[in-house]
Amino acid sequence: MPIANYLYLAAILFTIGAVGVIVRRNAIVVFMCIELMLNAANLAFVTFARINGNLEGQVVAFFTMVVAACEVVVGLAIIVTIYRSRRSASVDDASLLKR
Amino acid sequence: MQISENLVWFIALPLFSSAILLLVGKRANSWGHIAATTVSASTFVIGVIEFFAMQARPEENRAVVQKLFTWISVGSFNVDASLLLDQLSICFVLLITGVGTLIHIYSISYMSHDLDRRRFFAYLNLFIASMLLLVLGDSYLNLYVGWEGVGLASYLLIGFWNQKPTYATAAKKAFVANRVGDVGLSLAIMIAFATFGDVTFSGIKEQTDAASTAQLTAIGLMLLLAACGKSAQFPLQSWLGDAMAGPTPVSALIHAATMVTAGVYLITRSSFIFDEAPIAQLMVLIVGAVTLLFGAIIGTAKDDIKKALAASTMSQIGYMILATGLGPIGYAFAIMHLLTHGFFKASMFLGAGSVMHGMKDEVNMRKYGGIGKFMPITAITFGLGYLAIIGVPPFAGFYSKDKIIETAFNAGGIKGIALGIATLLGAAITAFYMTRVVILTFFGNERWGHKDEPHESPALMLIPIALLSIGSVASGYLLSRGKSLVNWLEPVVNPLKEHHAEELFSHTTVSLMTISVVIIGVSIAVRKYRGDQSDTAPEKVSKLTIAARKDLFQDSLNEAAFMRPGQSLIQKLLNIDHLVIDGAVRSVGVVSISAGSKLRSLQNGYVRSYALMMVIGVLSLIAVIWVVTA
Numbered sequence: 001m002p003i004a005n006y007l008y009l010a011a012i013l014f015t016i017g018a019v020g021v022i023v024r025r026n027a028i029v030v031f032m033c034i035e036l037m038l039n040a041a042n043l044a045f046v047t048f049a050r051i052n053g054n055l056e057g058q059v060v061a062f063f064t065m066v067v068a069a070c071e072v073v074v075g076l077a078i079i080v081t082i083y084r085s086r087r088s089a090s091v092d093d094a095s096l097l098k099r
Numbered sequence: 100m101q102i103s104e105n106l107v108w109f110i111a112l113p114l115f116s117s118a119i120l121l122l123v124g125k126r127a128n129s130w131g132h133i134a135a136t137t138v139s140a141s142t143f144v145i146g147v148i149e150f151f152a153m154q155a156r157p158e159e160n161r162a163v164v165q166k167l168f169t170w171i172s173v174g175s176f177n178v179d180a181s182l183l184l185d186q187l188s189i190c191f192v193l194l195i196t197g198v199g200t201l202i203h204i205y206s207i208s209y210m211s212h213d214l215d216r217r218r219f220f221a222y223l224n225l226f227i228a229s230m231l232l233l234v235l236g237d238s239y240l241n242l243y244v245g246w247e248g249v250g251l252a253s254y255l256l257i258g259f260w261n262q263k264p265t266y267a268t269a270a271k272k273a274f275v276a277n278r279v280g281d282v283g284l285s286l287a288i289m290i291a292f293a294t295f296g297d298v299t300f301s302g303i304k305e306q307t308d309a310a311s312t313a314q315l316t317a318i319g320l321m322l323l324l325a326a327c328g329k330s331a332q333f334p335l336q337s338w339l340g341d342a343m344a345g346p347t348p349v350s351a352l353i354h355a356a357t358m359v360t361a362g363v364y365l366i367t368r369s370s371f372i373f374d375e376a377p378i379a380q381l382m383v384l385i386v387g388a389v390t391l392l393f394g395a396i397i398g399t400a401k402d403d404i405k406k407a408l409a410a411s412t413m414s415q416i417g418y419m420i421l422a423t424g425l426g427p428i429g430y431a432f433a434i435m436h437l438l439t440h441g442f443f444k445a446s447m448f449l450g451a452g453s454v455m456h457g458m459k460d461e462v463n464m465r466k467y468g469g470i471g472k473f474m475p476i477t478a479i480t481f482g483l484g485y486l487a488i489i490g491v492p493p494f495a496g497f498y499s500k501d502k503i504i505e506t507a508f509n510a511g512g513i514k515g516i517a518l519g520i521a522t523l524l525g526a527a528i529t530a531f532y533m534t535r536v537v538i539l540t541f542f543g544n545e546r547w548g549h550k551d552e553p554h555e556s557p558a559l560m561l562i563p564i565a566l567l568s569i570g571s572v573a574s575g576y577l578l579s580r581g582k583s584l585v586n587w588l589e590p591v592v593n594p595l596k597e598h599h600a601e602e603l604f605s606h607t608t609v610s611l612m613t614i615s616v617v618i619i620g621v622s623i624a625v626r627k628y629r630g631d632q633s634d635t636a637p638e639k640v641s642k643l644t645i646a647a648r649k650d651l652f653q654d655s656l657n658e659a660a661f662m663r664p665g666q667s668l669i670q671k672l673l674n675i676d677h678l679v680i681d682g683a684v685r686s687v688g689v690v691s692i693s694a695g696s697k698l699r700s701l702q703n704g705y706v707r708s709y710a711l712m713m714v715i716g717v718l719s720l721i722a723v724i725w726v727v728t729a
Contacts, residue, residue: 022711030706095704 013040120221131217143196183237201563226252269341280328287321319379326362347452387421400647439495442570450481471541495575530620
């Protein structure tokens with residue numbers, strides 16, 4: 001199986017994630033789509049590490065995981081707080097910035 | 100050149116007093132006029148002291164200078180604020196401070212009922228300071244400062260009663276007409292600097308040989324334009340009649356005796372330029388001859404006593420300008436006529452003011468008549484001034500005007516004959532219109548139409564008039580005795596290069612001719628105006644009279660040729676300003692606002708749309724990189 005297929009998979013996963021972020025309203029789903037995009041990137045890193053025959057890509061993947069973990073903590077906290085105050089998990093309800 | 104430390108006081112004293120009176124405000128109302136008069140008198144005293152000191156020195160050592168400070172120092176261009184008092188300036192200094200002081204004294208009484216008397220005296224002192232700076236400056240640039248200063252003072256004083264719109268307009272008219280002349284002076288200074296690299300009188304005088312005739316002619320013509328503006332000469336003469344809107348002492352001091360003669364001073368001071376520029380000198384002659392007839396003709400038809408005297412001033416200054424155009428031989432006679440004219444015209448103006456004072460500010464001579472027996476002193480002093488201006492021997496005008504007529508006849512060739520006839524004709528018309536003024540005012544039937552009899556003015560007004568009329572009797576003889584003024588001025592004005600070989604008429608012939616035309620003029624006026632007169636101007640008059648009443652259409656011409664085209668040009672420029680320049684500025688604003696409101700719709704607060712924009716941005720970035728690198 002050619003190694004480029006992994007890259008195609010990463011691109012597809014990233015696109016799914018990006019489209020999910022844009023079209024979905026539920027904050028939890030949006031959040032999961034962001035995770036999907038991060039992991040798509042991770043897959044691409046690992047694939048490139050494999051192609052180049054070195055470890056840099058894999059190391060960066062670990063960094064991404066750490067950042068993703070932190071992001072999950074902060075993001076979930078924000079979502080929970082918004083849900084508590086508004087009784088809604090829709091991202092469109094939190095559109096106060098324009099005012 | 101002797102150094103003096105006293106010259107600065109000529110300018111500092113009145114300038115300081117003027118500033119004090121204006122700054123202190125109403126608190127100075129009770130003593131302002133006294134202070135201003137004292138200051139003016141003290142400048143006269145300094146002038147007299149300087150005059151005697153100058154007279155005691157040998158001829159080549161008479162001029163004194165005082166450097167005040169370095170004014171401009173840019174590269175090779177250095178102008179010092181320096182004062183120069185020489186034989187020419189001292190004549191003016193004595194005239195300005197002497198007549199000025201008398202008019203200050205007169206004004207104390209004349210303006211006593213005016214609430215703004217303090218402001219009036221502040222302006223008078225400002226005028227004295229500026230006029231002294233004008234005649235004491237040692238370079239064209241210093242002269243220019245004084246030149247502008249007297250223009251400002253003249254504007255302020257013409258419009259002194261600016262609550263009347265016509266008076267304010269008259270002030271503006273004088274200011275604008277003067278600006279035209281001022282442009283000429285500034286251009287003359289610029290050309291002089293470009294040619295000589297210097298603007299001092301002494302510096303330019305030494306270098307005139309190095310300049311081409313064309314350059315000197317250009318400077319001369321620009322200086323003539325300046326003189327025309329300030330001295331109300333053709334074609335910039337139209338402001339002088341309206342300038343009579345100012346209080347009468349102002350008309351006497353500024354618009355008869357001193358400021359309007361600044362043009363004569365300028366041309367005499369620039370004799371080294373005019374003597375080398377024959378075309379400019381010819382133009383001076385033409386301007387002088389045209390104006391002297393122009394003013395005289397206007398004077399014959401004016402019913403307003405001040406405007407008749409103003410037309411006469413115009414005409415007499417025409418004589419002076421003409422004399423300066425005659426070259427080295429004429430300058431001293433121009434100055435002599437200037438000095439005698441300063442006396443008799445100031446005395447007559449103050450006399451007119453005295454009549455107005457007794458007649459409740461009536462200026463129409465048709466409403467006068469028979470005032471002589473009510474105001475004997477005014478009538479006698481006015482009569483002395485009258486005899487002086489028409490040139491009856493031995494009064495002052497006879498000596499000075501005769502000299503000009505004689506010199507004009509002897510200028511040589513057709514030019515001499517034409518100028519001689521013009522000056523002689525001017526003398527006849529002068530005799531006519533001045534006789535008319537005197538008869539309409541002081542003789543004949545009483546036409547004022549109310550019961551109150553005119554009363555003689557207070558002594559404070561009569562004493563200055565009396566002193567000035569003594570001057571108008573004696574000054575001519577004193578100045579011409581033994582050629583005293585001619586010899587006095589000789590080191591300053593360019594010396595005579597060649598002596599005129601033949602004389603067309605001898606001195607006696609010219610005198611006889613002048614006296615006979617004067618007698619003709621007087622007798623025509625007496626025949627026409629003796630007996631009872633109507634209190635309104637006759638309706639059915641010749642075309643020439645109508646033209647003269649309208650100042651020979653000078654205002655209509657100015658309006659048609661300059662004012663209306665100027666206004667429409669300004670209107671067009673204004674439209675261009677509104678459409679193009681303002682339009683450009685406004686459209687920048689409109690574009691920004693509409694772009695802003697369009698961009699605002701992007702900021703809808705929805706996270707998903709921000710995310711979409713981010714994706715679009717990243718994708719387009721990638722696309723760009725791809726295209727560029729591929």
